[in-house]
Amino acid sequence: MAMRDGAAYLAGLKDQRRIWHNGALVKDVTTAPGFANAARTIAAYYDFQCDPANREIVAYEDEDGERSHRSFKIPRSKDDLRKRTAAYAAWAEHTGGQLGRAPDYMNAAMAGVAAASHHWGQSKPELGEHAEHILDHCRRNDVCLTHTFVTPQIDRKTPLGEQEPYLNAGVVKRTSDxxxxxxxxxxxxxxxxxxxxxxxxxxxxxGEAELKYALGFTIPVDAPGLHWVCRDSFDPDRSRRDYPVSSRFEEIDTVAVFDDVEVPWENVFDFQDEQVHNAALLAMQFQESLGHHVIVKNVAKTRFLLGLAHLIAESAQTNSFINVQIRLGEIVTMLQTLESIAVAAVEGSVENPANGVWYCNANAITAGLRLYPEYYVQIIDHIKQIGGSNFMAAPSEANMEAVTEAVGPSVERYFKGAADMTEEGIEKVPLFRLAWDVVGTSLAGRQELYERFFFGDQQLSKANSYQRFDKAEAVEMVRRLLDPEWLSKS
Ligand SMILES: Cc1cc2nc3c(=O)[nH]c(=O)nc-3n(C[C@H](O)[C@H](O)[C@H](O)COP(=O)(O)OP(=O)(O)OC[C@H]3O[C@@H](n4cnc5c(N)ncnc54)[C@H](O)[C@@H]3O)c2cc1C
Structure with missing residues (x-):
């Protein structure tokens, strides 16, 4: 089958999945309030990839002679990575980077898993084969994947092996299947x-007590015994003009509960080998494999945020003031930094001789991942500071209509901006509704938490960067300048 369109994707969601929301099972995520809009957005992603106007950019011809999204391709050259950038950027730029979890993100993760088949299979070769077959299966069926990597945050101090067993999902037993x-x-x-x-x-x-948690596997979302416990949906199910982001990009977050779920053996690629399991993220170059998508998405997201900040300032002509220009200039600098990182990540990519796979430049990806949480928080702060009370002076479409009918059209002049942006297709109230949905609504708060944490806690990761960084050259430079004889001797 390879590439699916939106209709085929939506049809695949009608199954036995157990999605718990607001005290009940969601019968059909394609129609349920709070879910249907996001389902349509993901369907739009699949239509986008099949659109002849985009296919050349987002797709490649796979081994079966069918077309698949480029994110499924294991990169065998720098050019593969360049093309993958273009494929990621096509959708991310189209949507202002508002969907963190466009399916191409996890497609590439599965390519990364399969590219490391030598690692998974080092003591049990069949596990390496499973990893490759899983990628084949995902690519051929254009599978949309979620991922659950993290142990629930119950106790971060006590070693897992000393905690109540199976709070974190682990292996209870092997069966014949x-x-x-x-x-x-x-x-x-x-x-x-x-x-x-x-x-x-x-x-x-x-150690032995934690070995049950050494596991890598895939499983259908509707597998018997698997439950998905949602937080509240932040899609208010209101007009798209009033909530342009929440009504499109509510990708929702869930806790996965495995109630004795049977995982078929062919879906397992990492099984109870402490050494293989613990070395996996480094061996598969996890950051480089998944971080590429993140960087490209963040370039698009920052470009969109810059546009928003600029238009907000322009609407009240506050961009004539130096303090506002400085804030806008900081966003420009962040965008330029991210664009440079995106180029460096690919142009500085390297081949791993162990598997002949090309990976993005580790330094560039690491820098991009570490910088963005703080960039994002600063940009949101800039937009709030530039917009002032205008976010709160942007009534809903229905309210605007009602008051205009009661008071007369002249009331609209209280809701206009100094600059006429209608030629650019921009009206002030919808602009501020959009901006508030990015900086202030429930989904906006979630987006900020997302950028802080979704790729692990970047605060701790910075400490990790420091610990791992080879400091010899830096130390040597300091040592040289501490030498009273240096320079005079040379
Ligand atoms: C919106 C959102 C979406 C997400 N989506 C996904 C997803 O799709 N799939 C997925 O697998 N994960 C996802 N995550 C989870 C994400 O990977 C985790 O949030 C991240 O790894 C951090 O783990 P944690 O939230 O348990 O926080 P913790 O790691 O528990 O950290 C919480 C705080 O405690 C501190 N802390 C914790 N442990 C230590 C320690 N040992 N030493 C010092 N300080 C410590 C941290 O610095 C931090 O300030 C998502 C997270 C968010 C917020």
Whole structure:
């Protein structure tokens, strides 16, 4: 089948999935309030990839002679990575980077898993074969994946092996056909709209008591015994003009509960080997494999935020003031930095001789991942500071109509901006409704938390960067300048 369109994707969501929301099972995520809009957005992604206008950019001809999204392709050259950038950018720029979990994100993760088949298979070759078959299956069926990597945040101090067993999902036993998994994992973003889930790489384990948590596998979202517990949907199910982001991009987050779920053996690629499991993220170059998408998405997102900040300032002519220009200039600098990182990531990519696969430049990806949470928080702060009370002076469409009818059209002049932007297709009230949906609504708050945490806690990761960084050259420079004889001797 290879590439699916939106209709085929939506048809695949009508199954036995157990999506818990607001005290009940969601019968059909394609029609339920709070879910249907996001399902349509993901369907639009699949239509977008099939559109002849985009196909050349987003697709490649796979081994079967069919077309698949480029994110499924294991990169065998720098050019593959360049083309993958273009494929990611096509959708991300189209949507202002507002969908963190466009399906191409996890497609590339599965390519990364399969590219590391030598690692998974080092003591049990069949596990390496499973990893390759899983990618084949995902690509051929254009599977939409969620992922649950993280141990639920119950106790971060006590070693897992000393905690109540199976709070974190782990292996209960092997059966003739697979393994039984019990426990929980977080945080399955997009799960209600996905076909399958993948878990691997985490937690890092120590010793016999934690061996049950050393597991990598995929599983259908509707597998018997698998429950998805949603937070509240932040899609208010209101007019798209009033909530342009929440009514389109509510990708929702869930806690996965594995109530003794049987995972078929062919879906398992990491199984109870402490050394293989703990080395997996480094061996598969996890950051480089998944971070490429993140960087490209963040370029698009920042470009969109810059446009928003600029138009908000222009609407009241506050961009004539130096303090506002400085804030806008900071966003420009952030965008330029991210664009440079995106180029460096690909142009500085390197081949891993162990598997002949090309990976983005690790330094560039790491820098991009570490910088963005703080960039995002600063940009949101800039937009709030530039917009002032205008966010609160942007009534809903219905309210505007009602008051105009009661008072007369002259009332509209209280809601206009100084600059006439109608020629650019921009009206002030909808502009501020959009901006508030990005900086202030429930979904906006969630987006900020997302940027802070979704790729792990970047605060801790910075400490990690420091610990791992080879400091020899830096130390040598300092040592040289401390030498009273240096320079005079040379
Ligand atoms: C909106 C959103 C969507 C997400 N989507 C997904 C998803 O789709 N799939 C997925 O797998 N995960 C997802 N995540 C989870 C994400 O990967 C985690 O949030 C991240 O790894 C951090 O883990 P945590 O939230 O449990 O926080 P913790 O790691 O528990 O950290 C919480 C705080 O405690 C501190 N802390 C914790 N442990 C230590 C320690 N040992 N030493 C020092 N300080 C410590 C941290 O610095 C941090 O400030 C998502 C998260 C968010 C917020």
């Amino acid at each position: 697979g393994v039984i998994v019990r426990g929980s994992r977080v945080l399955g973003t997009l799960a209600p709209f996905c076909d399958e889930n993948v878990s691997f790489g985490l937690p890092i384990i120590k």
